[in-house]
Amino acid sequence: MKSVYKTSGTCSTYIVVDVEDGILKDVSFQGGCNGNLKGICELIKGMPVDEVISKLEGISCGGRPTSCPDQLCQALRQVKTT
Secondary structure, three states, X not given: OEEEEEOOOOOEEEEEEEEEOOEEEEEEEEEOOHHHXXXXXXXXXXXXXXXXXXXXXXXXXXXEOOOHHHHHXXXXXXXXXX
């Protein structure tokens, strides 16, 4: 199921996630640090959603209390509840 998540507190503006049977099939960010985010997206494709959350949740960026990976976890938590 594809979902769009509007980020908060990051350089990226939104995240598109595609989750099927608890597995992250695809993810893309609009904005943010392009190369780093593309790399993260490739590394986490095919991983269980819960594993992605356990690895990336709580990461901060440049003194901000959140980051693009942390916002991805918020998006994945939202998908899990729908």
